[in-house]
Amino acid sequence: MRDLNRHYNACETEAKWQAVWERRQSFHVCNGDPRQKYYVLEMFPYPSGKIHIGHVRNYTLGDVIARYKRACGYAVLHPMGWDAFGLPAENAAIEHSVHPAKWIQENITVMRTQLKSMGLSFDWSREITTCEPSYYYHEQKMFLDFLDAGLVYRKESWVNWDPVEHTVLANEQVIDGCGWRSGAFVEKRLLNQWFLKITAFAEDLLEGLDNLGAWPENVLLMQKKWIGRSEGLCLFFDLIDRNDRLEIYTTRPETIFGASFCAIAINHPLASELAKNNFNLYKFIVECNRNGTSEATLKFDKKGFDTGLKVRNPLADDHELPVYIADFVIMDYGTGAIFGCPAHDQRDLDFARKYNLPVKQVITPNANNIIICTEAYEDYNENDLMINSELLNGLTVGVAKNLVINLMESKGVGRRKVNYRLRDWGISRQRYWGCPIPIIHCSSCGVVPVPVKDLPITLPEDVNFDKPGNPLDIHPSWKHTICPKCGASAKRETDTFDTFFESSWYFARFCSPKETECGFTHSATDYWLPVDQYIGGIEHAVLHLLYSRFFTRALKICGYLNIKEPFVGLLTQGMICHETYKDVDGHWMFPTDVKRQHDGVIVERNSGRSVILGRSEKMSKSKKNIIDPADIIATFGADTARLFMLSDSPPERDIDWTTVGIDGIFRYVNRLWRMVINPSIELPPPNTKIPDVFCDEAKKIRQCTHKTIDLVNKDLNKFHFNKAVAHIRELSNVLSGMSNTNDDGTGWALREGLETIVRLFNPMMPHLSEELWSALGHDQLLVDNTWPEIEQELIIENNVTLAVQINGKLKGTIEITKDADIKIIKEKAMAIPKVVTFLNCKVPNKIIVVPNRIVNIVL
């Protein structure tokens, strides 16, 4: 093992400064601080055990921003809390017979200590834990306010049922037809559920994206696609021989004459009705429900069932269409019913070919019919012409579309309709470890909200996880209560909120976390919100980030908040990846269980058996390719871990964890430490007055120092931390190369340079920089110091280096005063020996001079 005695003692030093900051409450901020506010927030963790390497990256990024802004003079709110409700706690309870509350509390204790060992500048006085009644009391109140505002409803609906977690999932939580956590295939079930009307804000959430310029493009795009706005027509078809109509939605009304069938979803009310008297249809529906609809492999095999019913085209009485029940039609989108136009829609064509339905082309690109065989003509444009469409014949698609919509509207059989893919947020979860929904079910009064005076409805502590199902439902007494309206015996709602409920407003709670009457006060939220910079993983692009945007709008309507958008800036950090290893039996192996031999071959550390090397993937417990940050911090210190996270790669990019990488950073940390502790030139005492005269070298050093400050400022403002590190290292290379003289001002310039490095590194390596600042003779803490200022005259360049090209190929450079006369530049460029030989007396066609940039001699 390494001989640590000859190195900077990170462990001791880091503990020392952490204690100092804590004693002085260095990161405590008050509401209404006269300085300009800056709110930095990292996505709060789920207390699942101990911190993982992704947390280290996330909180390092946030801490650099927080400390930088703080040094720049802002009142920085940088809080931390725990997203404590959720299934893992309940699963742990089942597995280890430990109460979720206890499990969570223990994990929080461990993780809080670990986070503190990273030296993060959190205001711990604002710490919150979402599973505490003091937190979720407010959430229950909000729910009741949402209910009053008409933003909540209860409905029997087809839901995503996770058979492993025994609970319902929101659409956002179903990935590729599987539960986002369990990975189990999701089934469709009909259940009574509470919903939040996120669709009421569909348009506003979409428009709001335009103002989120400081969000990553891909997140904006994902949300836009998720909301999925489309414009079209809702249209009624009369059902023949029935006193009833079928409502369909289409974005292509112009293709109405090409329709050859209608299709409704298997869960469409009409389908259910028909199934009552048709056993074959009943069987068909049951089978389709079992298979689900999301499996990609099923796409090409579309199944349909002919109901025998027919509908009439509203624009042509003699045009009758059969009505099918089809598994590719989704009940939740539009009206759950479509008309099929096989010639211009691939799915409809596949279906038509399978069930021998007519294929009639109604749009043509060039007045000639194209033959439609197995490929539909889908990508037509506005100027294509209509054919085979009676009154639409000869019109362009664009004109026909509007004509059909207007005709339908005037006949009263249709209306223009904007549709969204976004669906309401189902928030009921049939689990114990969540916030109870404050509702009482009374057999005579129906659904009755719990009066505010009876809040919070807390969870019972004596629960039994031995039986399957919701422990709240099985509990002997908890759900039995009295109806607040009529006083008769009644039952509590035993569902709890989706855990995304808690994280949808926690950022506001941090503004006044101790407030008991209200979740947050206007004075606090008006001062701190919105969050200026939010940092977290991209996996929440549409989950948490969309819910929070919705919640903020809902809270505004209910008078809680005055803003619509919770997060002004968003930084999505990349994943930490590591090679994967499997033993010869195919079992995953931890990196600590393998070793790399001199020949590069990887073997089992103990047995020497061969190991199968897999590709680098996101660190995950299941693949065992994890590095415990606690080991890294214990070995190298938090500052080394932090600098490693920031060096080399930009924050949004995935990074590969390598052992050699962290070693390299550790070596640099020590080199820097030695450089300051034992400077090459004698330094004047701290705060010595600036000398009147500087030698040339000292002048150069000073220029370099101040240019570095300028570059680092620009890098940090854009979160280009890897570049900031590179620029500081460049300065340290320059300082370490200083010749050992004591010419005018060199000592002073070196001190200025070293102090600058220490100060610029402070947000990244707070302990080391504090230590070195003290070693440089300063009594005051660096944490209380301001950000270095630039002496403008030192960064202004009087001379520039111009590249000189011939036909775009570099031939040399010239040094010249800035903004020099073009004539002089040309003369100087033409005088370069290489240019002279290359030209060989030829006269250039022209010479292009871009001031202060480049000269290009064109032959």
Place this chain on the structure above:
RNA sequence: GGGGGCGUGGCGAAAUUGGUAAACGCAAGAGACUUAAAAUCUCUCGUCCUUUGGAUUUAUGGGUUCAAGUCCCUUCGCCCCCACCA
């Protein structure tokens, strides 16, 4: 299937947004110190050649331009999101 993004040395990357490609670092090699190793320090380090110099290079082929890693088109490869959304 639809949408979006990316491709630069052995590796992580940078490139003033169309203007000196490869900053900063990792790995590697050579040397110094050492009995030796580690650590540390110094030097070399895209590729090729006829090496005080020259040619060439940003997945691929073409185009625009005085000038292209950057803009446009072709092909190849990789990644992400949505996925029967009517």
